[in-house]
Amino acid sequence: MSELNGNLLVAQSGGPTAVINASVAGVIQQAGRNECIEEIYGGVNGIWGILREELIDLNDEKARSIEGLKHTPAAALGTCRYKLDFKEKPEQAEKDMARLFDVFMAHNIRYFFYVGGNDSQDTAHKIHLEALKRSFEMRVVGVPKTIDNDLPHTDHCPGYGSVVKYAAATVMEIAADVGSMVTEHGSCCVIEVMGRDAGWIAGGTVLAKRAAHEAPHIILTPEILFNEAVFIARVKEVVSTLQCCVVVVGEGLKNEKGVEVAADHTRLDPFGHPVLSGVGEFIESLVGDRLSKVKTRSVKLGYAQRAASHFASLTDVNESAACGEAAVRAAIEDKSGVMVKLVRLSDNPYKCVPDLHPLEDIANGEHKVPRDWMTEDGLLPNQKFISYARPLIQGEVKVPIEDGLPKYVALNRTKVEKVLAPLS
Amino acid sequence: MSELNGNLLVAQSGGPTAVINASVAGVIQQAGRNECIEEIYGGVNGIWGILREELIDLNDEKARSIEGLKHTPAAALGTCRYKLDFKEKPEQAEKDMARLFDVFMAHNIRYFFYVGGNDSQDTAHKIHLEALKRSFEMRVVGVPKTIDNDLPHTDHCPGYGSVVKYAAATVMEIAADVGSMVTEHGSCCVIEVMGRDAGWIAGGTVLAKRAAHEAPHIILTPEILFNEAVFIARVKEVVSTLQCCVVVVGEGLKNEKGVEVAADHTRLDPFGHPVLSGVGEFIESLVGDRLSKVKTRSVKLGYAQRAASHFASLTDVNESAACGEAAVRAAIEDKSGVMVKLVRLSDNPYKCVPDLHPLEDIANGEHKVPRDWMTEDGLLPNQKFISYARPLIQGEVKVPIEDGLPKYVALNRTKVEKVLAPLS
Numbered sequence: 020m021s022e023l024n025g026n027l028l029v030a031q032s033g034g035p036t037a038v039i040n041a042s043v044a045g046v047i048q049q050a051g052r053n054e055c056i057e058e059i060y061g062g063v064n065g066i067w068g069i070l071r072e073e074l075i076d077l078n079d080e081k082a083r084s085i086e087g088l089k090h091t092p093a094a095a096l097g098t099c100r101y102k103l104d105f106k107e108k109p110e111q112a113e114k115d116m117a118r119l120f121d122v123f124m125a126h127n128i129r130y131f132f133y134v135g136g137n138d139s140q141d142t143a144h145k146i147h148l149e150a151l152k153r154s155f156e157m158r159v160v161g162v163p164k165t166i167d168n169d170l171p172h173t174d175h176c177p178g179y180g181s182v183v184k185y186a187a188a189t190v191m192e193i194a195a196d197v198g199s200m201v202t203e204h205g206s207c208c209v210i211e212v213m214g215r216d217a218g219w220i221a222g223g224t225v226l227a228k229r230a231a232h233e234a235p236h237i238i239l240t241p242e243i244l245f246n247e248a249v250f251i252a253r254v255k256e257v258v259s260t261l262q263c264c265v266v267v268v269g270e271g272l273k274n275e276k277g278v279e280v281a282a283d284h285t286r287l288d289p290f291g292h293p294v295l296s297g298v299g300e301f302i303e304s305l306v307g308d309r310l311s312k313v314k315t316r317s318v319k320l321g322y323a324q325r326a327a328s329h330f331a332s333l334t335d336v337n338e339s340a341a342c343g344e345a346a347v348r349a350a351i352e353d354k355s356g357v358m359v360k361l362v363r364l365s366d367n368p369y370k371c372v373p374d375l376h377p378l379e380d381i382a383n384g385e386h387k388v389p390r391d392w393m394t395e396d397g398l399l400p401n402q403k404f405i406s407y408a409r410p411l412i413q414g415e416v417k418v419p420i421e422d423g424l425p426k427y428v429a430l431n432r433t434k435v436e437k438v439l440a441p442l443s
Numbered sequence: 444m445s446e447l448n449g450n451l452l453v454a455q456s457g458g459p460t461a462v463i464n465a466s467v468a469g470v471i472q473q474a475g476r477n478e479c480i481e482e483i484y485g486g487v488n489g490i491w492g493i494l495r496e497e498l499i500d501l502n503d504e505k506a507r508s509i510e511g512l513k514h515t516p517a518a519a520l521g522t523c524r525y526k527l528d529f530k531e532k533p534e535q536a537e538k539d540m541a542r543l544f545d546v547f548m549a550h551n552i553r554y555f556f557y558v559g560g561n562d563s564q565d566t567a568h569k570i571h572l573e574a575l576k577r578s579f580e581m582r583v584v585g586v587p588k589t590i591d592n593d594l595p596h597t598d599h600c601p602g603y604g605s606v607v608k609y610a611a612a613t614v615m616e617i618a619a620d621v622g623s624m625v626t627e628h629g630s631c632c633v634i635e636v637m638g639r640d641a642g643w644i645a646g647g648t649v650l651a652k653r654a655a656h657e658a659p660h661i662i663l664t665p666e667i668l669f670n671e672a673v674f675i676a677r678v679k680e681v682v683s684t685l686q687c688c689v690v691v692v693g694e695g696l697k698n699e700k701g702v703e704v705a706a707d708h709t710r711l712d713p714f715g716h717p718v719l720s721g722v723g724e725f726i727e728s729l730v731g732d733r734l735s736k737v738k739t740r741s742v743k744l745g746y747a748q749r750a751a752s753h754f755a756s757l758t759d760v761n762e763s764a765a766c767g768e769a770a771v772r773a774a775i776e777d778k779s780g781v782m783v784k785l786v787r788l789s790d791n792p793y794k795c796v797p798d799l800h801p802l803e804d805i806a807n808g809e810h811k812v813p814r815d816w817m818t819e820d821g822l823l824p825n826q827k828f829i830s831y832a833r834p835l836i837q838g839e840v841k842v843p844i845e846d847g848l849p850k851y852v853a854l855n856r857t858k859v860e861k862v863l864a865p866l867s
Binding site for chain 2: 034035064066067086091092093094095097098099100101148184187188189191192193195196197198199200201206214226227297300316317318319320321322323325326327328330332409412413414415420422424425427
């Protein structure tokens with residue numbers, strides 16, 4: 020183990036979550052415990068801002084603000100969807116990579132932590148390889164984040180537990196609401212949740228179902244091609260038995276041809292563009308058409324679900340912070356080119372610990388809901404899914420309240436002086 | 444004051460809220476303190492169920508369950524949208540009224556409390572008049588409820604504070620999320636909230652705005668006819684200054700002809716029906732069309748907002764329960780044909796007390812957001828609105844949690860034996 024003195028840079032990338040800031044807090048707090056780490060910088064808006072030499076001094080923030088990041092939603096450092104795309108745009112990618120290392124060298128960045136999902140881990144991996152190529156001593160560690168829970172090799176992803184906790188509570192509340200209204204011919208409420216390719220979020224809302232008659236009654240995931248006949252038959256059955264059917268659908272639901280249901284190009288908006296409206300509304304109108312007497316409604320939680328820190332999972336917050344801390348420990352121990360992962364030791368009592376995994380394995384994998392975690396008809400998760408998801412939503416975060424609303428932290432964002440020429 | 448011995452019937456009507464059960468709890472708890480009230484019954488699904496003689500024995504519920512109603516969303520007794528429509532369906536209404544009194548007499552109902560909005564208060568008023576006509580000694584008191592906050596003569600309606608608290612927190616969280624993502628040409632996120640004719644909910648989300656640059660940046664209400672040019676200009680201005688514009692829109696936004704924007708019949712769904720999709724999506728596609736480089740998204744909170752007991756306002760819960768108690772006190776004091784209203788004595792410190800108002804004044808009024816509570820351009824509420832709404836969201840309800848999710852109360856619903864012939 021060789022001690023490496025230098026500065027640290029942490030940045031966030033991809034869609035925010037309720038707990039992505041907790042990982043940053045974990046990085047900062049753990050870094051502060053190590054003397055070899057000198058300055059602690061944040062990259063503004065991920066590599067997009069790092070390319071522009073937009074760094075902020077995180078040592079300048081109050082300890083209380085850093086701790087407060089653990090209950091603050093969205094990306095406190097800012098985030099981006101910018102990629103180093105060596106396949107489609109090799110020239111730009113080469114140029115970007117050179118610029119990134121100009122920035123790293125100019126600011127003596129020896130520790131780089133990138134908090135993000137699939138694409139972000141790919142970026143981290145490429146930076147790691149470039150550092151090796153350049154013999155620039157630098158430790159690059161990825162910190163996982165994604166509400167979609169689709170990163171491979173980790174038991175689950177920080178961010179997932181919180182979105183499920185919020186979405187399941189919301190399903191429970193909506194179900195109580197629609198279930199309490201008498202209707203002549205029954206009702207059906209469709210709730211659209213995120214998840215383009217993986218049904219982890221939709222599936223996780225099964226935790227709201229504590230008895231057979233309780234909602235959700237049907238959960239549609241992107242992994243299982245939508246079978247209209249089977250679905251409508253089930254809605255009909257539920258409505259006739261329980262008066263009210265609550266359906267949860269993942270936004271990326273695909274039809275029998277494997278095409279996203281929500282990207283139906285036969286619908287045009289007032290300006291003649293194809294309507295990319297939600298799959299929730301699509302399912303709602305389908306039910307309304309096939310079972311015309313049933314009263315239908317839909318809800319699209321959208322960004323609300325991934326930003327709902329006011330009802331985040333404490334387990335998730337703690338694990339997210341632990342992943343940030345583990346990343347710094349790994350780097351101090353001379354690890355690079357790895358991502359922190361979570362390894363589950365047992366469901367009950369729940370025990371899960373951070374470990375490391377080579378970044379090269381992460382970028383190209385996608386973790387989907389196994390078919391045998393769903394019931395045979397594909398319309399609900401089974402006990403395997405429930406045992407997996409339940410521990411992840413345990414515990415509540417105590418969010419400080421000011422004047423009746425959550426008090427979230429905003430960083431000072433003291434800028435680090437630029438020393439390079441502006442990005443051309 | 445004449446003492447009237449007999450049974451009590453309480454029922455709920457119209458759309459549920461996060462706190463409508465708190466009013467029922469208030470009725471039950473206050474009734475328990477008065478010996479003249481013998482049995483305490485609940486009407487299942489409002490008058491729809493009462494017509495079917497579907498009553499439950501609320502004395503049979505545990506005291507803890509009744510207290511738990513104060514943090515339980517939806518209508519614990521069930522609700523309906525059934526009206527006594529003497530104008531359109533006089534024969535049916537006459538028949539229904541006769542049947543209601545058959546039920547009241549069969550079960551010696553001498554105290555009737557109807558918790559609901561405009562239509563429900565109208566029903567209560569008609570029942571009061573019928574009792575007078577029949578010289579059937581009975582005390583009928585309305586308890587206000589509506590997230591829409593559109594009942595006249597009351598400072599505000601129980602249910603409103605909670606929906607605003609939840610919606611404002613959600614706006615704050617979504618704004619943090621979208622504001623943290625860098626985009627090349629800026630972004631605009633549209634959040635649709637409830638409110639068909641009144642902009643109280645949309646307007647209330649202004650409480651999330653604690654500084655001029657903070658969201659929401661634009662609030663569109665049904666009271667102010669939508670001016671596309673003014674709106675688009677403002678979005679453009681906000682995006683160019685702040686990169687990100689968060690718009691809150693009430694579902695009943697009307698175009699310059701006074702027609703609901705969301706009921707645009709030029710759009711057809713896959714089955715050839717007009718799309719009654721949300722105004723949020725409409726505004727989203729409008730921005731996408733007029734400012735084509737701006738990244739747009741929308742969120743439709745739907746039923747989630749009125750059922751969000753996990754983030755209800757304690758002020759609202761306490762006032763809702765107090766309205767239920769005040770209704771019973773009024774009835775005991777020989778009042779009938781009145782609705783409980785809330786009278787504000789001061790904003791700061793906030794002081795608001797229950798009082799009574801004749802039901803005949805309630806049914807035909809609708810309380811809208813005054814024009815001078817909005818800025819001149821009509822795109823944001825002003826300080827008058829803020830001073831009004833802020834006290835209503837104060838305080839948090841401590842919801843018990845079981846296995847990571849809220850633990851809401853379900854009543855035993857012990858049925859009261861029917862004695863009449865079934866409804867023909």
